[in-house]
Amino acid sequence: MIGTSLFRWAISYFAVAIAWLLLAEVLIVAGFGFPNHDIDGPDTLVVVHIVTIGWLSTALCGALFQFVPVLVARPLYAERWTLPALVLLTLGLSVLLAGFLTLGGHLNGPRWLLPVGASLLIAGFALVVANLGMTLWSARPLPGPARFVATGLACICVTASFGGLFSLVLSGTAIGAQWPDLLVSGVPIHALAGLGGWLTFTAMGVSYRLLAMFMLAPDSDARLGRLAWLAGITALAVGLVGGVLALWRMTGLNLTLLLAAAAALLSLAAHGRDVLGLYRARKRRALELNTRMSLVALASFVAAAMLSAAFVAAGSFASHVGALAFLVAFGWLTGLVLANLYKIVPFLTWLETYGPVMGRVPTPRVQDLVAERRALKWFVLFFAGSWMATLMLLVDAALGFRLAVAVVTLATLGLSEEFIRARRLADVAEPLRLPTGAAAPHLLVSRN
Amino acid sequence: MTIDDEDLVARIRQALKVVIDPELGHNIVDLGFVYDVSIDDGAAHITMTATTRGCPAASFLKEGVANSASLVPGVDTVDVTMTFEPPWQPSMISPGVKSSLGFAEVN
Numbered sequence: 001m002i003g004t005s006l007f008r009w010a011i012s013y014f015a016v017a018i019a020w021l022l023l024a025e026v027l028i029v030a031g032f033g034f035p036n037h038d039i040d041g042p043d044t045l046v047v048v049h050i051v052t053i054g055w056l057s058t059a060l061c062g063a064l065f066q067f068v069p070v071l072v073a074r075p076l077y078a079e080r081w082t083l084p085a086l087v088l089l090t091l092g093l094s095v096l097l098a099g100f101l102t103l104g105g106h107l108n109g110p111r112w113l114l115p116v117g118a119s120l121l122i123a124g125f126a127l128v129v130a131n132l133g134m135t136l137w138s139a140r141p142l143p144g145p146a147r148f149v150a151t152g153l154a155c156i157c158v159t160a161s162f163g164g165l166f167s168l169v170l171s172g173t174a175i176g177a178q179w180p181d182l183l184v185s186g187v188p189i190h191a192l193a194g195l196g197g198w199l200t201f202t203a204m205g206v207s208y209r210l211l212a213m214f215m216l217a218p219d220s221d222a223r224l225g226r227l228a229w230l231a232g233i234t235a236l237a238v239g240l241v242g243g244v245l246a247l248w249r250m251t252g253l254n255l256t257l258l259l260a261a262a263a264a265l266l267s268l269a270a271h272g273r274d275v276l277g278l279y280r281a282r283k284r285r286a287l288e289l290n291t292r293m294s295l296v297a298l299a300s301f302v303a304a305a306m307l308s309a310a311f312v313a314a315g316s317f318a319s320h321v322g323a324l325a326f327l328v329a330f331g332w333l334t335g336l337v338l339a340n341l342y343k344i345v346p347f348l349t350w351l352e353t354y355g356p357v358m359g360r361v362p363t364p365r366v367q368d369l370v371a372e373r374r375a376l377k378w379f380v381l382f383f384a385g386s387w388m389a390t391l392m393l394l395v396d397a398a399l400g401f402r403l404a405v406a407v408v409t410l411a412t413l414g415l416s417e418e419f420i421r422a423r424r425l426a427d428v429a430e431p432l433r434l435p436t437g438a439a440a441p442h443l444l445v446s447r448n
Numbered sequence: 449m450t451i452d453d454e455d456l457v458a459r460i461r462q463a464l465k466v467v468i469d470p471e472l473g474h475n476i477v478d479l480g481f482v483y484d485v486s487i488d489d490g491a492a493h494i495t496m497t498a499t500t501r502g503c504p505a506a507s508f509l510k511e512g513v514a515n516s517a518s519l520v521p522g523v524d525t526v527d528v529t530m531t532f533e534p535p536w537q538p539s540m541i542s543p544g545v546k547s548s549l550g551f552a553e554v555n
Contacts, residue, residue, distance in 0.1 A: 069502055070500070070504060072502065074502075213499065216538045216549075220535075283538040283546075284551070285550035285551060286550030347470065347471065351504055351508060355470075355505065355508035356508070358467055358508050358509070358511065359466060359511065359512030359513060359515030359516035359519075360466075360516070360519075361466070365470060365473030366473065368473075
């Protein structure tokens with residue numbers, strides 16, 4: 001197959017995702033959830049699920065619907081499933097949050113909110129997994145980066161399944177009452193599969209192809225990424241299978257997680273070595289902002305891994321887990337997603353606007369849709385704010401943490417404006433901006 | 449090929465420079481995407497490639513090539529073939545564009 005089509009709802013997915021991110025940031029700045037409240041309390045669960053499902057998963061799903069077909073040179077299995085998936089994910093999360101708010105005493109809602117929200121989310125993720133899974137299935141044998149995505153899809157199934165079970169326990173149903181200890185022991189598996197398997201492992205895999213493409217670095221060596229993938233699936237298999245076994249036997253969970261962490265560190269080290277190799281072999285010396293910021297995000301991930309190892313060695317991991325999770329969710333994943341949106345949004349906008357008139361009239365470049373110098377300051381603020389917020393959590397300075405997240409929020413607003421400017425072609429100089437035959441894009445949906 | 453045909457091929461190549469790779473920001477002729485242009489009694493045959501097989505811009509590039517070539521006087525019909533054999537390599541980029549993309553001299 002030659003070429004893939006534009007995914008109509010990609011921009012809609014990104015817009016919904018950014019709205020959730022801003023909401024999460026505002027809630028944190030307002031002092032809602034951790035560290036003002038318990039790390040496993042309902043208020044913290046509200047913020048955590050807005051970030052991981054509303055923001056990160058929604059953005060990742062939108063990007064994967066566009067990018068998996070590029071990765072495997074096959075059309076998306078069913079584009080018609082993508083809008084229902086977005087609706088289910090958004091609705092499911094909203095109901096789930098209402099359930100958490102009820103649990104925290106902020107709402108007087110019925111107890112079925114949590115299981116219903118979880119069911120809607122499971123249905124949404126099932127549509128995503130089936131769609132991307134069938135697309136990958138049609139392209140076997142899978143290229144390296146696609147294997148990471150396939151593993152990520154398996155992990156979101158695990159995450160969602162555990163989430164569904166938790167909702168039965170938390171809402172006090174008779175079925176949930178049969179597993180009173182599930183929450184205590186199952187949360188690490190739920191978090192490991194979600195943050196580690198679904199979000200991080202998928203992002204690592206996609207990074208191989210994206211970095212190679214943007215840096216013009218050779219990535220045809222079949223060995224590229226193999227060690228990172230093997231160590232990663234070992235970590236996930238040990239963590240998930242071992243975790244479930246430990247849960248069943250009621251013992252050995254810590255040892256299992258330690259073994260999984262060791263394999264995960266090896267995976268990250270191999271990934272870091274691969275990215276460094278791509279960087280050194282790149283033909284394009286002058287890197288664009290999105291690539292540079294992706295590398296900064298990766299540095300946050302490496303820092304989080306090194307800090308984790310140090311805290312485990314010092315025996316203080318449990319008391320710092322909130323700070324580490326924040327660094328992974330913001331410094332690494334949010335930074336990486338924002339950096340890539342800074343390329344994907346103008347690229348899709350370019351294709352939609354100028355693709356149909358190419359060859360008939362001169363067209364601008366994708367780079368003409370953005371102003372890197374202006375956006376750089378928002379990225380600097382974003383990463384500085386994320387690192388400062390992590391530091392504030394490490395030293396137990398709750399107010400400092402909220403102030404630092406206020407800076408992150410400001411940076412997010414600034415970058416959101418940059419994305420809107422790209423959609424509006426605001427930085428494209430005349431007369432190239434809207435040549436004859438070109439139609440201006442809509443803000444929130446592509447014309448396809 | 450006659451001198452007229454050679455002239456027409458040169459004019460087609462020149463016309464194809466209106467088509468750019470949006471990501472790399474340079475025209476596809478200087479990027480080395482155009483593998484072959486031939487003319488056969490007013491029918492232009494163009495063989496081209498793109499950076500990667502699944503590239504969402506590939507179909508637009510192909511269409512853009514057909515559009516721009518068909519605007520060249522003397523061209524009656526245009527036939528564009530997209531191939532990934534051989535796969536495109538950065539070494540196919542012209543020296544001038546290489547330097548503007550920031551290629552190191554060793555490359």
